[in-house]
Amino acid sequence: MLKTLKLSNQTMRVQDFKLSDAGAHPNKVPFKCALFAVDQPSDGSPSGAGGKKIRISSEVCDQCLHTFVGMALNIDYANGMADHDPRFKVAVIEKAYRSLDGYAWIDGYIYAKDFPDVVATIRYYNGLAAEYSWSEYQFGASLEMEASVVGAADLEDVLDVTDFCGTGAAILFAEAAAYRTTSFAAKNNKPKEEVVNDMTPEQIKAMEDGMKLLQESMTSITASVQSVVTEVGSIKSDLTSMKAASAEAEQKSVEEQAAADLKAANDKAEALEKELADLKAGKTTLTPPEPERKTVSAANLLSKYGKVEETSTTDYKSFCASVDALNLPSSESMKLKFQAKAKFAEKESV
Known part of the structure; x- marks a missing residue:
């Protein structure tokens, strides 16, 4: 039986998020992420697992990991980047594979030009985590999948995944991820820049609140833009109808004039045919007779x-x-x- 599972509520090992080189595609920031550990139970229970942990074997991973390719990564601004928001997709998975150290990895890219705030946020918090060892501010990824599970024979509180289909992943704080050893990082050939931070926890909290307000504003703007798009579509539809009616009226006028011209030509042709027939029958003379003058002597x-x-x-x-x-x-x-x-x-x- 397929269950929808979303892994969350864990920590990850710290790795920096770095922007791509300046010469790369302007809307692509490559990333590489350890999505989950194979052959070992998750650190916490994913959503949909009924409070139990899950375990994905190497064999099942090798058979099904490719289903993540082409799926999207989302981020949840509204809930402090600690959960999943499948409708706010910011990145795409291009490659999925298992490494020799026992992890399932995914590579892909974030739409950096479309979501510069996401790139800036991940870069900032990963910098804090790297400089001050604040692992709670490290970003990682949490997988989303539909899976078939059975109770593990060796562990009471673990479900073994026998089959799965990857439907996406979420970029979120490490403390919220299901596997504590996963990580999220972006590729960059530039030398590592020193991260300087002098913000207090209160300032960090204020910035998080500001990002939440920004997300709400973006939602409102999106709704307004959609309303304008709908109105523009209605206006275009009305203009199309008016043009069609005008063209139809013009075509009708042309057809009526053509019909009138054709009728006149037919009438003239009939008159000429009648005159010709009369001439052939001798009913018409070229010189009309003089009118009779009854009073002339x-x-x-x-x-x-x-x-x-x-x-x-x-x-x-x-x-x-x-x-x-x-x-x-x-x-x-x-x-x-x-x-x-x-x-x-x-x-x-x-």
Whole structure:
């Protein structure tokens, strides 16, 4: 059965935390940490072990230690760096291995540019521990894992881990770690710098309180930033909707104009087709006929050709003789004679 175990409440051997060389990646401070001792019970009971200590054998360590690779390290500012805070991850594990002296080690790096306060805090307290042998201020690491355990056959208050999956670790004060012999340190090729400290315990306590307030302020700022991000996202969504509506309206207007132009072109084409059909059928002449002048007399028909005697238009026969005397084109002469014939026919009917 898998149990979630978090190791805490122990001390560690002292090692300095040192920053990486200036030429290294600006956001990476390498670290190396002895995570737990193999083949021996833990100094205290981890969370989730029911008050019992745990023991991880060399065989189980070799089989499962690789599961820590890629997992993160967290630090708990809110509780004085003495516990786990899985949601405040500041580092990542790149390598996990067992050394010949009986320890499980992890290597990785802290995000130094993202968390400069974490780097400064570890460096400061490790310096105090190194200079004054204040082991309670030494930083170490406490593992986090899900594990299968059975009661140890040789020890009553110990659980043997038969299988585990590493889920992370916490950077915390040595007095709070589960294995007292673990340590946390960062690689550095620079010569060791002398650590000078003239702070009183009261000043140290005030600085710790200040860091706790800083963490609370960071939480508040994070919430405010998230609120602003949400509002900006809403504004972007509204702008996108407005642009889409404008584009749709513009597209609709273009489509309506294109439809109107197409209808006009179709109407014109239909009219031309009808006119062409009429021409082919002989229904349309190129020269429209003159409008009928119902009141014009036979004399008036010849008036545009000069002065004509009224007596020459008294009957249809004399009118035709007058037309022939004008030597008009045959088509025009025939037109005048037909028109005059109609007029004389109207007279006779009256």
